[in-house]
Amino acid sequence: MVVFSVPAEVTVILLDIEGTTTPIAFVKDILFPYIKENVKEYLQTHWEEEECQQDVNLLRKQAEEDAHLDGAIPIPAASGNGVDELQQIIQAVVDNVCWQMSLDRKTTALKQLQGHMWRAAFTAGHMKAEFFEDVVPAVRKWREDGMKVYIYSSGSVEAQKLLFGHSTEGNILELFDGHFDTKIGHKVESESYKKIANSIGCSTNNILFLTDITLEASAAEEAGVHVAVVVRPGNAGLTDDEKTSYSPITSFSELYLPSSA
Numbered sequence: 001m002v003v004f005s006v007p008a009e010v011t012v013i014l015l016d017i018e019g020t021t022t023p024i025a026f027v028k029d030i031l032f033p034y035i036k037e038n039v040k041e042y043l044q045t046h047w048e049e050e051e052c053q054q055d056v057n058l059l060r061k062q063a064e065e066d067a068h069l070d071g072a073i074p075i076p077a078a079s080g081n082g083v084d085e086l087q088q089i090i091q092a093v094v095d096n097v098c099w100q101m102s103l104d105r106k107t108t109a110l111k112q113l114q115g116h117m118w119r120a121a122f123t124a125g126h127m128k129a130e131f132f133e134d135v136v137p138a139v140r141k142w143r144e145d146g147m148k149v150y151i152y153s154s155g156s157v158e159a160q161k162l163l164f165g166h167s168t169e170g171n172i173l174e175l176f177d178g179h180f181d182t183k184i185g186h187k188v189e190s191e192s193y194k195k196i197a198n199s200i201g202c203s204t205n206n207i208l209f210l211t212d213i214t215l216e217a218s219a220a221e222e223a224g225v226h227v228a229v230v231v232r233p234g235n236a237g238l239t240d241d242e243k244t245s246y247s248p249i250t251s252f253s254e255l256y257l258p259s260s261a
C-alpha cells in the first residue's frame with residue numbers, strides 16, 4: 001500500500017526521532033522522567049567535572065537569554081561563598097532544567113545535559129530505546145537500495161548515538177550515515193536544512209525529511225527539501241488543512257522508492 005512515491009532525485013533520507021522513529025511515550029514516560037528524577041543527584045555527583053561545568057555554563061548562558069520569558073529561572077554564578085551557595089546554585093540549575101522541560105524546550109543547553117545524563121542509564125542497560133516496528137526493516141531496505149540515511153533530532157548527537165546504540169533491536173548505529181542536532185540550527189528554521197545539505201554534500205532537493213511536526217516540515221520545504229509527515233500512535237493529530245498540504249504516512253513501509261523497483 002504505497003502512499004508516497006519518493007521523487008527520483010532523492011538520495012538521502014533524513015529522519016526525526018520523537019514521533020517518527022520512536023513513540024512519543026518513550027520520550028515522555030521514560031527519557032524525560034529520568035532527567036527530572038535524577039538531575040539533582042547527577043549535578044551533586046558530577047559538579048566538579050569539566051563536562052558538568054560546561055553543561056552548567058551553557059545553561060547559565062541560555063538562562064540569560066531567557067530572562068525576559070515568563071517564569072524564567074536565572075542561574076547565579078558562584079562567588080566562592082561555601083557549601084550553602086553551591087547548593088543554591090545546584091537548586092537553581094535543577095529548577096531551570098525542570099522549567100525548560102515543562103515547556104518541552106529544545107535548547108542546545110538542555111539537550112546537552114540530558115544527553116550526558118542518559119549515558120549512564122543506557123550504558124548500564126537500565127534503558128533501551130524503542131522504535132516503531134517498521135523502522136529498522138525500512139532503513140535496512142533503503143540502504144540496500146543505495147539511499148544514505150541521516151538523523152536530525154533536537155536530542156543531542158550524543159543522545160542520538162546512545163539511543164540507536166542501545167535499543168530493543170540492539171546496536172543499530174551502523175545503519176546511519178550521520179547525525180545532526182540543534183548545533184546546526186533549530187528544526188523549525190529553513191536555514192538548518194540548507195546547512196545539513198551542505199554538510200552532507202548534496203542539494204536540498206536530494207533530501208527527503210520524515211517528521212511528525214508540520215512546522216519542521218514547512219521549514220524543510222522552504223529550503224527545497226522533500227517532506228513526508230509521519231502520523232504515529234500517540235502523536236498529535238493533523239488538522240484537515242495539514243492533511244491536505246502534506247503527505248501523511250503512518251508507516252515507513254508506505255514509501256515507494258523508484259530505485260527499489
Ligand SMILES: CSCCC(=O)C(=O)COP(=O)(O)O
Nearest residue numbers: 016017018153154155159160
Ligand atoms: C535522542 S532524542 C531524545 C528525545 C529528545 O530529547 C527530543 O527532543 C526529541 O526531539 P525530536 O526532534 O526527535 O522530535
Ligand SMILES: [Mg+2]
Nearest residue numbers: 016018019212
Ligand atoms: Mg519529532
